[in-house]
Amino acid sequence: MVEKTIDTNHNSNKISSSENNIINFESPVLEAKNLNVHYGKVLAVKNVSIQVPKNNVVSLIGPSGCGKSTLIRCFNRMNDTIRIAKIDGTITYNSQDIYELDPAEVRYRIGMVFQKPNPFPKSIYENVAFGPKVNGVKENLDEIVESSLKKADLWKEVKDRLKENAYGLSGGQQQRLCIARSLAVNPEVILMDEPCSALDPISTDRIEELIKDLSKSMTILIVTHNMQQAIRVSNYAACMMAGEERIGELIEYGEVDQIFGNPIDKRTENYVTGRIG
Ligand SMILES: Nc1ncnc2c1ncn2[C@@H]1O[C@H](COP(=O)(O)OP(=O)(O)O)[C@@H](O)[C@H]1O
Numbered sequence: 001m002v003e004k005t006i007d008t009n010h011n012s013n014k015i016s017s018s019e020n021n022i023i024n025f026e027s028p029v030l031e032a033k034n035l036n037v038h039y040g041k042v043l044a045v046k047n048v049s050i051q052v053p054k055n056n057v058v059s060l061i062g063p064s065g066c067g068k069s070t071l072i073r074c075f076n077r078m079n080d081t082i083r084i085a086k087i088d089g090t091i092t093y094n095s096q097d098i099y100e101l102d103p104a105e106v107r108y109r110i111g112m113v114f115q116k117p118n119p120f121p122k123s124i125y126e127n128v129a130f131g132p133k134v135n136g137v138k139e140n141l142d143e144i145v146e147s148s149l150k151k152a153d154l155w156k157e158v159k160d161r162l163k164e165n166a167y168g169l170s171g172g173q174q175q176r177l178c179i180a181r182s183l184a185v186n187p188e189v190i191l192m193d194e195p196c197s198a199l200d201p202i203s204t205d206r207i208e209e210l211i212k213d214l215s216k217s218m219t220i221l222i223v224t225h226n227m228q229q230a231i232r233v234s235n236y237a238a239c240m241m242a243g244e245e246r247i248g249e250l251i252e253y254g255e256v257d258q259i260f261g262n263p264i265d266k267r268t269e270n271y272v273t274g275r276i277g
């Protein structure tokens with residue numbers, strides 16, 4: 001097993017652990033309570049309650065099809081864009097129901113990075129300036145673009161080609177550009193759904209370093225299939241699982257060392273040791 005390289009739970013204020021191996025925090029940034037998600041009549045995610053603590057990295061793990069993408073999309077109302085998706089339960093961002101907030105605002109505060117890099121067919125500069133411009137920012141755009149690209153560890157590679165089309169970048173650079181694009185509107189949270197699974201190992205390393213760096217001042221929820229990655233980047237891990245009826249549930253949530261080193265649920269153990277999934 002790879003050694004963990006970051007300190008755990010800075011500022012997390014963990015207050016309790018319940019009998020379901022689900023932990024509670026004092027002021028979670030994100031929280032889902034009794035969340036169910038249906039696609040049409042089919043229940044995909046059942047009764048999930050989870051809290052994401054501030055300035056931490058939480059990994060969401062579990063076999064394919066257990067509802068990880070479905071769950072992570074709930075946190076910034078991305079499932080609104082799927083016509084047949086229906087959500088019940090509560091989702092809060094800093095204690096506010098996200099369905100009482102403007103969806104565009106929710107997606108700026110809670111950015112998202114996908115498996116496949118999805119830059120706009122525009123210049124590198126325009127990709128990063130896009131969010132601020134839509135928000136009506138007219139001044140200091142150059143500074144915003146530069147600082148966002150610096151935070152995403154891409155500035156040095158692109159500073160002389162900002163006017164070039166983003167599609168000319170490598171996959172790893174495109175993914176860092178997508179991260180820069182979400183950082184440009186100053187989000188508090190970034191959701192990442194398998195952000196490295198389309199990338200080579202060197203690009204993956206750079207994104208992992210970036211995640212660790214960003215988590216000093218941001219909250220990150222990341223879906224990953226890569227156990228070693230979860231151990232390297234996260235403070236907490238949440239394991240989902242779907243039984244024979246293929247309904248995804250959260251079966252265990254805890255500090256990353258506990259989930260990988262001493263899982264309480266047998267199914268978590270089977271998954272993290274590679275016996276299932
Ligand atoms: N847009 C969709 N329409 C209908 N069913 C979906 C949709 N997205 C996911 N599902 C179903 O929901 C379940 C969970 O999928 P998903 O959240 O993608 O799992 P994971 O990300 O863990 O692989 C699966 O059975 C999948 O087929």
Ligand SMILES: [Mg+2]
Pocket residue numbers: 068069070193
């Ligand atoms: Mg998925």
